[in-house]
Amino acid sequence: MVQAQDFIGTIDSDDEVFTSSVQPVRGKKQSHQRATSQPPEEELKLDPTLKFDFHDEAEGSWGVDEVKEVVSGKAGLGVDDIIARRLGKPVLSHQERKRRREEEIDEDDISSEAGDEEMSYDEDEDQDEEDDEEEEEEEEEEAATDDDVRMSSGSEDDEGDVSEGGQDSHNADNDEDSDGSEKDTAAEVARKNAFFAADPTTDPTLPTSFSTMNLSRPLLRALTSLNLITPTPIQARAIPLALLGRDILGSAVTGSGKTAAFMVPILERLTYRERGRGGQACRVLILCPTRELAVQCEEFGKKLSTQGGLNIRFALLVGGLSLNAQAQNLRTLPDILIATPGRLIDHLTNTPSFTLSALDVLVIDEADRILEAGFTDELNEIVRSCPRGRQTMLFSATMTDSVDELVKLSLDKPIRLFVDPKRNTAIGLTQEFVRIKSDDTRSPSLLALCKRTVRERCIIFFRSKALAHQMRVVFGLCGLKAAELHGNLSQEQRLHALEEFKLGKVDYLLATDLASRGLDIKGVETVINYDMPGQLAQYTHRVGRTARAGRKGRSITLVGEADRKLLKAVIKQSEADEIRHRIIPSEAVIAMSKTLDEMKDEIQEVLKEEKEEKALRQADMEITKGENMIAHEEEIFSRPARTWFQSEKEKLASKNAGKAAYTSGFPSDPKTEKEEKTKLKRGIYDGLSRKTKRRRIAMKEDEGDKTASTAAIRAFKKNIRPSKITEPIRAPMSKKGKSGKKGKKASAFDEDSGGRHEGMRAKPVKVSLNKMKGGKGGKGKVKGKGRR
Numbered sequence: 001m002v003q004a005q006d007f008i009g010t011i012d013s014d015d016e017v018f019t020s021s022v023q024p025v026r027g028k029k030q031s032h033q034r035a036t037s038q039p040p041e042e043e044l045k046l047d048p049t050l051k052f053d054f055h056d057e058a059e060g061s062w063g064v065d066e067v068k069e070v071v072s073g074k075a076g077l078g079v080d081d082i083i084a085r086r087l088g089k090p091v092l093s094h095q096e097r098k099r100r101r102e103e104e105i106d107e108d109d110i111s112s113e114a115g116d117e118e119m120s121y122d123e124d125e126d127q128d129e130e131d132d133e134e135e136e137e138e139e140e141e142e143a144a145t146d147d148d149v150r151m152s153s154g155s156e157d158d159e160g161d162v163s164e165g166g167q168d169s170h171n172a173d174n175d176e177d178s179d180g181s182e183k184d185t186a187a188e189v190a191r192k193n194a195f196f197a198a199d200p201t202t203d204p205t206l207p208t209s210f211s212t213m214n215l216s217r218p219l220l221r222a223l224t225s226l227n228l229i230t231p232t233p234i235q236a237r238a239i240p241l242a243l244l245g246r247d248i249l250g251s252a253v254t255g256s257g258k259t260a261a262f263m264v265p266i267l268e269r270l271t272y273r274e275r276g277r278g279g280q281a282c283r284v285l286i287l288c289p290t291r292e293l294a295v296q297c298e299e300f301g302k303k304l305s306t307q308g309g310l311n312i313r314f315a316l317l318v319g320g321l322s323l324n325a326q327a328q329n330l331r332t333l334p335d336i337l338i339a340t341p342g343r344l345i346d347h348l349t350n351t352p353s354f355t356l357s358a359l360d361v362l363v364i365d366e367a368d369r370i371l372e373a374g375f376t377d378e379l380n381e382i383v384r385s386c387p388r389g390r391q392t393m394l395f396s397a398t399m400t401d402s403v404d405e406l407v408k409l410s411l412d413k414p415i416r417l418f419v420d421p422k423r424n425t426a427i428g429l430t431q432e433f434v435r436i437k438s439d440d441t442r443s444p445s446l447l448a449l450c451k452r453t454v455r456e457r458c459i460i461f462f463r464s465k466a467l468a469h470q471m472r473v474v475f476g477l478c479g480l481k482a483a484e485l486h487g488n489l490s491q492e493q494r495l496h497a498l499e500e501f502k503l504g505k506v507d508y509l510l511a512t513d514l515a516s517r518g519l520d521i522k523g524v525e526t527v528i529n530y531d532m533p534g535q536l537a538q539y540t541h542r543v544g545r546t547a548r549a550g551r552k553g554r555s556i557t558l559v560g561e562a563d564r565k566l567l568k569a570v571i572k573q574s575e576a577d578e579i580r581h582r583i584i585p586s587e588a589v590i591a592m593s594k595t596l597d598e599m600k601d602e603i604q605e606v607l608k609e610e611k612e613e614k615a616l617r618q619a620d621m622e623i624t625k626g627e628n629m630i631a632h633e634e635e636i637f638s639r640p641a642r643t644w645f646q647s648e649k650e651k652l653a654s655k656n657a658g659k660a661a662y663t664s665g666f667p668s669d670p671k672t673e674k675e676e677k678t679k680l681k682r683g684i685y686d687g688l689s690r691k692t693k694r695r696r697i698a699m700k701e702d703e704g705d706k707t708a709s710t711a712a713i714r715a716f717k718k719n720i721r722p723s724k725i726t727e728p729i730r731a732p733m734s735k736k737g738k739s740g741k742k743g744k745k746a747s748a749f750d751e752d753s754g755g756r757h758e759g760m761r762a763k764p765v766k767v768s769l770n771k772m773k774g775g776k777g778g779k780g781k782v783k784g785k786g787r788r
C-alpha cells in the first residue's frame with residue numbers, strides 16, 4: 001500500500017541548499033531551532049500509522065441537533081494552533097487575505113484624503129509586509145499563467161468512446177482491456193433481462209416541471225422555495241416510478257440530483273401516512289456509506305419537509321454521535337431513519353423495542369459502495385431485518401447492474417434507470433492530468449500547483465489518512481490554509497473541517513476517499529488527486545465533487561507511471577475536449593522541492609508538539625475516566641453490555657475485506673499484509689479487558705435462554721406492528737407470496753386499489769404515467785379531497 005513514502009522521499013532525498021524564490025513562511029523561533037537542532041535522517045520519517053488527536057468519540061454529549069452547535073465553536077490546541085504559534089502568526093485563508101488587502105487599500109484612501117501621513121513604526125512594518133505579500137501574489141498570479149495547459153496530444157488519449165454499458169466499466173478497476181472483458185456475455189444479458197423489469201413509462205416525453213408530476217401542494221411549495229423547478233433527467237424518470245412503489249436502480253452522473261430523486265417521492269408518500277398513535281412507525285430507511293453524507297441527506301430532507309410544513313420526523317443514526325440521544329429519538333418512532341450501516345445495526349441489536357418491521361421503503365444511497373465487500377455482512381443483517389414487501393431503491397453515479405450483487409437485496413422486478421450511461425462525469429468538468437515522472441516530485445508538484453494556480457475552493461484527495469495529515473502540516477507551514485477530513489479524526493473534527501471549508505475559512509480540504517462520495521459542497525472549483533485512486537469508480541466520485549448541478553469545475557490528477565492503465569480508462573470514458581495535459585514548470589517543482597527540504601525539521605517539530613499535546617489530553621481523559629469510574633461504579637457496571645451481530649473474528653475479517661476492496665487497485669505492501677494475517681489468528685477474547693471478557697463470556701452463556709425470549713418478543717412485536725403505507729394497496733398475495741416469498745406490489749396509484757385504502761394513504765389516487773406530463777384533469781388528476 002502506498003503510504004507517506006512518496007512525501008518522505010521528497011523531503012529526504014533532496015539535500016540541495018535552499019535557493020528558491022518561493023520561500024516557506026517561517027517564524028523566528030523556527031529558524032532558531034533549525035540552527036540548533038538537526039535530527040538524524042531516520043527521525044525525519046513520518047509515521048504512517050500515526051493516530052491524531054481526538055476526543056473519545058464513543059459517547060459524545062451531542063446528538064442530532066447538536067451537530068451544528070459542535071461545529072460552530074470548538075477550541076483545543078490543534079495543528080493549526082501549533083503552526084500559528086511556531087510561525088508567530090496565524091495562517092489566513094485566501095479570502096481573508098483578499099479582504100484584508102481590500103481593507104488596507106480603503107484605509108490608505110481615507111488616510112491620504114485626511115492628509116494624515118503619520119504612521120507608527122509598527123503600522124509601517126505591517127504595511128510593508130502587506131505590500132510584499134501583494135507583490136508576491138501578483139507575481140504568483142503571473143506565474144500561474146505560465147503553467148502550460150494544452151489539449152492532450154492524441155495517441156492513446158483519443159481512442160474514443162466509453163465502453164458500452166457504462167456502469168460495468170466503473171468497476172473495471174485496472175482491467176487489462178476494459179473493452180473486451182467488460183461486455184456481458186449472452187448468459188449474463190439473459191439473466192439481467194429476467195431479473196429487471198422494463199421501464200413502464202411508455203411516454204418518451206418526460207415531465208419538464210415538478211408541477212406536472214402530481215405532487216401535493218405543500219411539497220411543490222417546498223421545492224419551489226428551494227429553487228427546484230425543473231426536474232433533472234434522473235428525477236423526471238425516477239419520481240413517477242417511485243411513487244408507484246416500484247423497486248428502482250438509479251444511476252446518473254455526480255451532482256445530477258439523485259438525492260431529490262428519492263427524497264421527493266418518499267416525502268410525498270409520507271404526506272398521506274396514517275397519523276395518530278397507531279400509525280406512528282419508522283417507515284423509511286435511507287442507508288448512506290458515510291456519516292457526512294447521512295448528515296447532508298438529513299439536512300436536505302428536513303429542509304424540504306420544513307418548507308412544505310409536512311410534519312415529518314427524522315432520525316440520524318450515525319457513528320460518532322450520542323447513542324443515547326439516538327435511542328431516545330428512536331423511541332418516538334420517527335418516520336425516516338437516515339443511517340450508516342454500523343450504527344443502525346448497533347441500534348437494532350442494542351436499543352430495546354427498535355425494529356424495522358414496519359419499514360415500507362429502503363433506499364441505499366451510493367449503493368455500489370454499500371454492496372462492496374466491506375459492508376456485505378452488515379447489509380445482509382439489515383436486509384434480513386427489513387420486511388420483504390418493502391420498496392427498495394438504489395442510487396449511485398456508478399451503479400452496478402450485476403445480478404450477482406443485487407440478488408442479496410431481494411428486489412422485486414427492479415427497473416433500471418441509467419441516465420446517459422455513456423457519460424460518467426459531469427458535462428461542465430474539465431479533467432487535467434499532470435505527469436509525475438518520479439514519486440519524489442509528487443509533493444512539490446502539488447505545492448507548486450497550489451501556490452501558483454489553485455488558490456481556493458479546492459478539495460485534494462489522498463490515498464491515506466497519514467498522508468493527508470502530513471500534508472496539512474506542510475500546507476500550514478507554507479502559509480496555505482487547509483483543513484483535513486479522514487477517518488482518523490473524531491466526528492466533531494470531521495464536521496468542523498467540512499464546515500470550515502464550506503464557509504471559506506480554509507481554502508483546501510485535504511481528504512481521503514471518505515469525502516469522495518455524495519458530498520455536495522457549493523462552489524468547489526477544483527479537485528486535485530494527489531494520486532490516482534485504485535478504481536475508476538473512485539476517480540469518478542472524487543472528481544464529481546466539482547462541476548455539480550450544471551456548474552463548471554476542474555479536476556487535476558497527478559499521474560505516475562503506475563497509473564497509466566487507469567488513466568487510459570479515464571480518458572476512454574471522457575470526451576476528448578474535456579481532457580487536458582497540464583505541465584507544471586520544472587523550475588517551480590524544483591523550487592518547492594527545496595522549500596520542502598528546508599522545512600523538514602519544522603515538520604518534525606510540529607508533529608512532535610502535536611504528539612505531546614495528544615499525550616497531555618490523553619492523560620486528562622484518563623484522569624476524568626478514573627474519577628467517573630469511582631463516582632459511578634455501580635451504575636456503570638449495572639449497564640448491559642452492548643452486543644454486536646458478528647464475533648470479533650468475523651468483524652475483523654469483514655473490515656479487512658473492506659480494506660482489500662478499497663486498496664485492490666493500489667500496489668500492495670507486504671508488511672501490512674503480514675500484519676493483517678497475524679491479526680486474523682487472534683482469539684475472540686484477545687486484547688479485551690478482563691471486565692469486557694467476563695461480560696462476553698456471560699453473554700455467550702445467556703445466549704441459549706435468549707433465543708426463546710427473543711422469539712416471544714418478536715411474536716409480540718409482530719402483533720402490534722402498525723399498518724404499512726403500501727399494504728392496503730398491494731395486490732392480493734399470490735400463492736408464492738403466502739408461502740413467504742414476495743408477492744407483486746401494488747400502489748396507491750393503481751386504479752384497482754381504491755376501496756381498500758387505509759393507513760398512510762387516506763384517499764385513493766389515480767395516476768396515469770402517460771398523462772403525468774400534462775398533469776391537468778383526466779386520469780392523471782388526483783381523486784379525493786385528501787390529496788391536496
Ligand SMILES: Nc1ncnc2c1ncn2[C@@H]1O[C@H](COP(=O)(O)OP(=O)(O)OP(=O)(O)O)[C@@H](O)[C@H]1O
Pocket residue numbers: 227228229230231232235252253254255256257258259260396397517518519520544548549
Ligand atoms: N431539479 C433541480 N434543479 C436544480 N438544482 C438541483 C435539482 N435537483 C438537485 N439540485 C441540486 O444539485 C446538487 C446536487 O444534488 P445531489 O447531491 O442530489 O447530487 P447527486 O446526483 O446525488 O450527486 P452524487 O452522485 O455526487 O451523490 C444539489 O446542490 C441540489 O440542490
